[in-house]
Structure formats: structure tokens, C-alpha cells
Amino acid sequence: MLWKTLEKRIRIGTLTVHFPDGTRRVLGSGEPDVHIRMHRNNTLRRILLYPPMNLGTSYIDGGWGPEGHDLRPFFSLIMQNMGVGPRSLAVRKLIALIHRVAEINWPWRSLRNVSHHYDLDRRLFRKFLDSDLQYSCAYFEQPDATLEQAQTAKRRHIANKLHLKPGAKVLDIGCGWGGMALHLAEHHDARVTGLTLSREQLKIARERAREAGLEDRVDFRLQDYRLHEEEYDAIVSVGMFEHVGRPQYQQFFDQVIKMLRPEGTALIHTIGRNGPPTATNPWIARHIFPGGYIPALSEVSTRIERSRLVLSDLEVLRLHYAKTLEQWNTRFQETRHEFAEELGEQFCRMWEFYLQISESAFRWSDLVVFQFQLNRRNDVIPLTRDYLYQRESPVSCREAGRISA
Numbered sequence: 001m002l003w004k005t006l007e008k009r010i011r012i013g014t015l016t017v018h019f020p021d022g023t024r025r026v027l028g029s030g031e032p033d034v035h036i037r038m039h040r041n042n043t044l045r046r047i048l049l050y051p052p053m054n055l056g057t058s059y060i061d062g063g064w065g066p067e068g069h070d071l072r073p074f075f076s077l078i079m080q081n082m083g084v085g086p087r088s089l090a091v092r093k094l095i096a097l098i099h100r101v102a103e104i105n106w107p108w109r110s111l112r113n114v115s116h117h118y119d120l121d122r123r124l125f126r127k128f129l130d131s132d133l134q135y136s137c138a139y140f141e142q143p144d145a146t147l148e149q150a151q152t153a154k155r156r157h158i159a160n161k162l163h164l165k166p167g168a169k170v171l172d173i174g175c176g177w178g179g180m181a182l183h184l185a186e187h188h189d190a191r192v193t194g195l196t197l198s199r200e201q202l203k204i205a206r207e208r209a210r211e212a213g214l215e216d217r218v219d220f221r222l223q224d225y226r227l228h229e230e231e232y233d234a235i236v237s238v239g240m241f242e243h244v245g246r247p248q249y250q251q252f253f254d255q256v257i258k259m260l261r262p263e264g265t266a267l268i269h270t271i272g273r274n275g276p277p278t279a280t281n282p283w284i285a286r287h288i289f290p291g292g293y294i295p296a297l298s299e300v301s302t303r304i305e306r307s308r309l310v311l312s313d314l315e316v317l318r319l320h321y322a323k324t325l326e327q328w329n330t331r332f333q334e335t336r337h338e339f340a341e342e343l344g345e346q347f348c349r350m351w352e353f354y355l356q357i358s359e360s361a362f363r364w365s366d367l368v369v370f371q372f373q374l375n376r377r378n379d380v381i382p383l384t385r386d387y388l389y390q391r392e393s394p395v396s397c398r399e400a401g402r403i404s405a
Contacts, residue, residue: 013077017044028081034073038064056283056357060349069333069352075360124339124351125177128331133177133204136239136269137321137369147327150320155183158236160388161267161313161373163381164188168233171195171259173225174240178205178218184236185217194220195228226255233264241270243292246299253307257376265381266309266374271321272297275366288354294367304374312381313373321369325359 010028018037043063130151138150166189172181175194184190205220277296361367
């Protein structure tokens, strides 16, 4: 019965499952032809009991795997065929309630959640990110752009959307290792305050500001945005909104409008969904981003409306994050053996599962990146988008490598 049910779901491609005793089961037909191996007898049963959690957990434990470390063909086949199975209304409501409770991010919980991921060994991030330590979706102006070029293009594109004047006072919510703040200070003569909840990120950001001679223009702080009270000409937040959690959405946008001056501009860059709201993947929530949630457009737009912010521009970046994650995974795999020696094989399996399932979700599922440009007035931004591209030019080699990691 199980195999007949699974076979009905596989309509694109072939999935061959190899078992420890040498037997195999073939599901579907045609290309792509994907093979996975079960290394323990109970692994398949364990996965099927709760696929969203146990698929990743059993991979970390070594219960199954593909040939080598490339999981993407398997993820591609599954995402194209399986989708999301139907659930009863009662089950969906229960799951929604559980996740909403998990997303209540009081300041102390936000601090703990951020530390879980971003206070990892800095060498890990230096190995697979670009030289500017940009840990968010890049912007590929050219299909063959390097990761450094695409991340530099992202910084420039966002800076243009902020429509800054020389000397502008800017707030960077979730400043990471400081790349965006340093870019705005160096290239746009801005005075930037960067907020982070990661002590490790704060340390590195301050080191980089000192090395770049920008300490007088950039102020990095360990502070929750909800406790910040100054006013700014511009507010930028890149890759932080995914950690806010739905119960805090209204508070987030209310705080943005409170801190934004009447003629100011805010740019919120976040992963989002092209589909309807859904629950956070439990494996990601446990192992990678506790307390996080990827919003549907409808969940963000209603909060923006209630805050009385003006949505002056909304851009959807499609497949840019898939290309970014592909390059991150390539770089991670090149030095995987180093991390296996220092942090263990299970850590490496967790990290590559995270990078590759994320890339696949951007290629084959409904994940995209939203860039919300927000104002307090509707006459601040030019009436057409020409200003964005007149000020952009192909990334130079000098700019792409201006800050060393």
C-alpha cells in the first residue's frame, strides 16, 4: 500500500531507493533519474512517520544519503512531485497555533535565537560567504557574475532605493557583520547605526569599521530594534525580518514609522512566499533558525497598511537566492573536510542539508525575496524607477573586493 501511494505521487522522473540488504524499489519513470541509499533498516519508516522533521534529522544521523553529498537532485524531484499533503482543518489550526507560540520573540528569546545561529565559529561563515560577509540574497545583474560581484550589486541596489543624501543618518536593523553599513558610510557619506543581537557579529563589525577607518561614521550596537528610540533619514533591514515572527510584525512596522523622519525612506529585504501562509519547516526551526518564519505577501502587506507606511515600491527577486545558495554550497563543499575534522561529520551533514534544501526551495517551491520600499509620504521617491538604474553600473573589480573578510 505504501509503495503504491508513493508511486502515484511520482509523476516526474524516477526515484530509486536502495536498501541495506541490497534490494531496491523504483518509483516513477523517466528523467531525472535519482538514487538514494538507506543505510539503516528503520530509516524509511522513521522518515515517513514525520517527513518534515525526520528527513533532515535522519540525514544528519547518517541514516540515508545520495551518492556523494549532492542532495539537490533528490530535493528537486520531491518538490516537483510531492508538494504539501492535505491536512484536516483541525490539524492545520493546531499546527498554526504551535508555530505562532514558537514565534513569540520576546527580547530575551530573540537574543537566544540569534546566538544559536550567528555566534557560530566565524571561520565557517568566512569560508562560504563572499569577502564582505553578506549572509543574504545576492543580486545577479549578469548571469555569470561572481558571488562578490552579485553581493556588491545587491548593496548598491539597496542603497539606491534608500535615495540617500550626503550626510544622511541611517539605521541598519540586523546589521550582521557590518557590510551594508560600511558600504553606506564609505560610498554614500552616510552616518550609520547598526543593530545586532549577535555578540560575534558585533565584534567583527567593529573590527571592520576600525580597519576601514570608518569608526567616526559607523556605530555598531548590541541592541534590540524595539528598544531603539532615535530618528533617521533612512532605515534598512536586510535578511532580518525572517527572524521577527508573526506576533511581532505589527510592532516591527510601527517601530519603523516611529523612527523614520517624514521625508525618510525604509527598505526591508526579506525572504517571502509567492504562495499562501504556511508553517515553518520544523527541521529548520529546530536546527537552523529557531523562532523564525517566512511570510507570505498577504501577511506583510496588512501590517504595513495598519502602520500607515506608504508602500512606494515592491520588487520580487526570483531565483537570485537559488544562485546565491548554489555558490555558498560550492564554497562549503570545497572546504568541507576542514569542518568535518574540527566540528564533526554530523555538523557538515546538517549544514549541507540546510544549504541545499534552501536552494531547492527557491528553485522548485514558492520561496522568493521581497524588497519593500516604504515611506511616510508619497512624494519622497521619484515617480518612475529610472533613478535606480541610472545610478547603477556594472560592478568593478575594485568595488567587489573593497573590504577583506
